[in-house]
Amino acid sequence: MKRMMVVALVVTLALAFVFLLSGAMLELGPAAIDLRAQVSAHLAESGVSHPVTAVLLNYRGYDTLLEIAVLLLALLAILAVVGDAPASPSRATHPVLQTLGRLATPLMVVVAVYLLWAGAFRPGGAFQAGAVLAAAAVLLHLVGLLPGWSTPRLRLRIGLAAGFALFLAVAAALLTQGSLLQYPPDAAGALILLIESGLTVSLALILAGLFLFLAREERA
Amino acid sequence: MTLAFDLLLALSLLWCGWRTLATPRLDRAIVLFITFGLLMTLTWARLSAPDIGLAEAAIGAGLTGALLLDAYGVLRRRRVGP
Numbered sequence: 001m002k003r004m005m006v007v008a009l010v011v012t013l014a015l016a017f018v019f020l021l022s023g024a025m026l027e028l029g030p031a032a033i034d035l036r037a038q039v040s041a042h043l044a045e046s047g048v049s050h051p052v053t054a055v056l057l058n059y060r061g062y063d064t065l066l067e068i069a070v071l072l073l074a075l076l077a078i079l080a081v082v083g084d085a086p087a088s089p090s091r092a093t094h095p096v097l098q099t100l101g102r103l104a105t106p107l108m109v110v111v112a113v114y115l116l117w118a119g120a121f122r123p124g125g126a127f128q129a130g131a132v133l134a135a136a137a138v139l140l141h142l143v144g145l146l147p148g149w150s151t152p153r154l155r156l157r158i159g160l161a162a163g164f165a166l167f168l169a170v171a172a173a174l175l176t177q178g179s180l181l182q183y184p185p186d187a188a189g190a191l192i193l194l195i196e197s198g199l200t201v202s203l204a205l206i207l208a209g210l211f212l213f214l215a216r217e218e219r220a
Numbered sequence: 221m222t223l224a225f226d227l228l229l230a231l232s233l234l235w236c237g238w239r240t241l242a243t244p245r246l247d248r249a250i251v252l253f254i255t256f257g258l259l260m261t262l263t264w265a266r267l268s269a270p271d272i273g274l275a276e277a278a279i280g281a282g283l284t285g286a287l288l289l290d291a292y293g294v295l296r297r298r299r300v301g302p
Contacts, residue, residue, distance in 0.1 A: 052271045115274070123270040131278030138286050207283055211290065 047188025048120040056125065057192045061181040065171060068164045068199060075160065075206050078213055079151070087148035087215060101143035108136040116200050120189065126196040130203025137208035141215065148215030160209065163202025167195050226266060233259045246295070250288045257281025 039051050039059070046054035056064050112129040119125030140146035152160065170191060171181050183191050236259055240252040257280040264273035 123274055125271070128271075128274045128278055131275070131283060135278065135282050135286075138283065142286075207279070211283070211287060214287075214290070 045185040045188070047183060047185065047190075047192050050119065050121050050123070052123070053119050053125055053192070057195060058181075058183060058188060061171075064199075065164075065167050065181070068167060068202065071203065071206050072161065072164050075209050075213075078210065082213055084151050087150040087212075091144050093142075093144045097143045098145060101139055101145055105136050105140060108132055108139075112136075112200065112204070116196060119196060120193065126199035127203060129196075129200045131207055133200065133204030134207035134211075137204070138211045141212055146212070149209065149212040152209075156205065159205045160202060163195075163199040166198035170195055229259065229263055229266065233263060246292055250285065250292055253288065254281050254285035257285065 039055060042059075043049065043051060043054055046058040048054050048058070112132040115124040115132060116126060116129040117124075119129075137146060141148065149156070174181055174183065177184070233256070236252055236256045240249050240256055243249050243252060257276060261273045261277040261281065264270070264276055
């Protein structure tokens with residue numbers, strides 16, 4: 001009986017909260033600044049013609065810079081947790097799966113490069129391209145063609161940090177011109193493509209690393 | 221026609237989300253989560269936000285799904301014992 005009363009009380013409170021929230025949402029006034037108009041007004045000097053990429057890498061580049069830093073930090077935390085257990089060897093799987101993996105990987109690489117290039121003028125960009133590359137690595141691992149990664153050596157470390165370092169270097173170079181990440185309009189397109197290429201490589205390695213560093217020998 | 225599709229999409233999204241949380245079996249929950257991610261991708265596309273749709277399909281459904289399935293495999297091997 002007492003349990004029923006508690007449940008009824010919780011449900012009533014939750015419903016009241018829902019009504020309050022809906023009421024607050026309905027009473028919202030129009031936004032003070034119309035960001036959409038501002039984005040399209042300055043699109044010409046952003047260096048790209050797709051508004052989402054313009055926001056992510058030009059107007060709000062600072063945000064994307066911190067995003068890649070957070071992902072790198074997450075991977076460092078995983079590396080600290082797994083320690084130096086030996087990576088598991090690749091298991092042999094069915095030959096049909098292996099053939100499928102071999103056929104799909106080149107296609108995925110082409111799709112990733114296309115997504116990176118298309119980011120300038122239509123939906124796409126570094127994050128999507130990196131995720132597709134990482135998915136190719138995960139696929140190769142699952143069909144047994146790519147062994148899991150042990151503690152990264154110098155080359156892999158450079159690859160993991162390259163995107164963030166490149167972004168930071170561009171930001172620092174632009175800081176001497178005035179303010180952080182304010183690209184000169186005539187070089188903006190090239191700079192964004194440079195940063196996005198670096199981001200794609202690092203994101204692919206980081207996202208694949210989330211999977212491949214965790215593929216360790218089971219310790220009984 | 222479009223309205224019917226949107227309604228169907230919204231209903232299946234809600235149902236899929238509910239089943240993901242409510243199902244007692246871990247393997248089914250993971251597969252339902254991946255399905256939820258794919259339906260979410262369609263929803264973003266319908267809301268004319270293909271950028272988020274692409275990211276959701278690649279990271280939300282693809283990589284997270286693979287990680288969850290991998291974790292489930294490890295859990296099951298531990299339960300059965302080597």
